[in-house]
Amino acid sequence: MGVFFLCIIFSVQAQKNNSVLEIAEQKERLGKIDTAINLISENIPLANAKTEVYKLLVKRGYLFMSKNKNSEAEQDFDKAINTLADSNQAYAAKGYLYLKIGKFFLSIENFDKAIERGSNHISVYFCRAHALWDVKDYEKAMQGLEKVLLLDKTHPDANYLKGRILARTGKHKEALPWYDKALYLQPQSKIAEVSGYRVVAYYSVGDYQKAEEDLQKSLDGGMNRDEITFAMTEVQRKKYYKK
Numbered sequence: 001m002g003v004f005f006l007c008i009i010f011s012v013q014a015q016k017n018n019s020v021l022e023i024a025e026q027k028e029r030l031g032k033i034d035t036a037i038n039l040i041s042e043n044i045p046l047a048n049a050k051t052e053v054y055k056l057l058v059k060r061g062y063l064f065m066s067k068n069k070n071s072e073a074e075q076d077f078d079k080a081i082n083t084l085a086d087s088n089q090a091y092a093a094k095g096y097l098y099l100k101i102g103k104f105f106l107s108i109e110n111f112d113k114a115i116e117r118g119s120n121h122i123s124v125y126f127c128r129a130h131a132l133w134d135v136k137d138y139e140k141a142m143q144g145l146e147k148v149l150l151l152d153k154t155h156p157d158a159n160y161l162k163g164r165i166l167a168r169t170g171k172h173k174e175a176l177p178w179y180d181k182a183l184y185l186q187p188q189s190k191i192a193e194v195s196g197y198r199v200v201a202y203y204s205v206g207d208y209q210k211a212e213e214d215l216q217k218s219l220d221g222g223m224n225r226d227e228i229t230f231a232m233t234e235v236q237r238k239k240y241y242k243k
Contacts, residue, residue: 020039020040020043020056021040021055021056021059023036023039024036024039024040024059024063025059027039028063028066033063033066033067034067036063037060037063037064037067040056040059040060040063041060043056044056044057044060050083050084051084053080053083054080054083054084054087054089054090057076057077057079057080057083057090058076058077058080058089058090058093060076061073061074061075061076061077061080061090061093061097062093064076065093065096065097065100070097070100070101073093073097074094074097077090077093077094077097078090078094080093081094086117087117088113088114088115088117088118088119089114089119091110091111091113091114091117091119092110092111092114092119092121092124094106094107094110095107095108095110095111095114095124095127095128095131096127098110098131099127099130099131099134102134104131104132104134104135105131105135107127107128107131108128108131108132108135111124111127111128111131112128115128122148122151122152122155125144125147125148125151126144126145126148126155126157126158126161128144129141129142129143129144129145129147129148129158129161130157130161132144133161133164133165138165138168138169141161141165142162142165145158145161145162145165149162154185155185156182156185156186156187156190157182157186159178159181159182159185160178160179160182160186160190160194162175162178163175163176163178163179163182163194163197163198163201164197166178167197167200167201167204172200172201172204172205173201173205175201176198176201176202176205179194179197179198179201180198182194183195183198191217191221192217192218192219192220192221192222192223193218193221193223195214195217195218195221195223196214196215196218196221196223198214199211199214199215199218202214
């Protein structure tokens with residue numbers, strides 16, 4: 001069989017696998033996740049090139065994740081890594097998976113491997129920073145956020161998390177501008193949460209009026225966490241003693 005004919009076969013096969021991914025993504029958008037998984041499963045044995053097997057495995061892994069079938073997702077990502085060990089997408093996928101299920105050190109480890117293999121995706125840097133926040137490594141988390149903000153200074157969650165890290169490390173005054181920017185950038189669904197944490201910063205710097213205003217926004221939005229409840233109690237106590 002000639003080289004030219006082989007190239008034609010692989011080209012057709014690649015087009016076929018690309019169309020499989022496209023159809024699977026269409027099914028995913030329609031909420032037909034199981035149909036998308038079955039389609040990919042049927043076509044993995046038909047793929048000739050390692051790169052195509054890799055793409056199908058990574059995609060199926062993400063689909064399993066969306067169904068909370070986390071062990072199946074992990075298996076697919078591991079198979080993808082065994083197929084193409086030098087590629088970064090499967091390592092990044094494992095990072096997202098471990099972050100989702102609370103295995104933060106494994107998440108960081110896999111994000112590091114993705115970055116070592118050339119990943120420069122902003123979500124990898126942000127999610128790695130978030131995992132570092134979760135293990136209370138605030139210095140490295142902040143370094144990761146600086147990388148994210150260098151790539152996108154309007155990243156809503158990076159601005160918010162930077163505010164939270166500054167506040168958590170006692171820098172409440174420095175945290176306020178980041179909360180302000182995050183509130184401007186965040187969707188309406190997250191305003192109550194960000195306002196709630198800004199309450200703590202306002203309370204800590206002694207601005208009880210603004211703290212009370214944020215408390216009302218937060219409570220109206222359904223925010224109810226221990227830090228917010230504590231701040232609410234303290235603001236009300238301060239107001240009582242000022243009378």
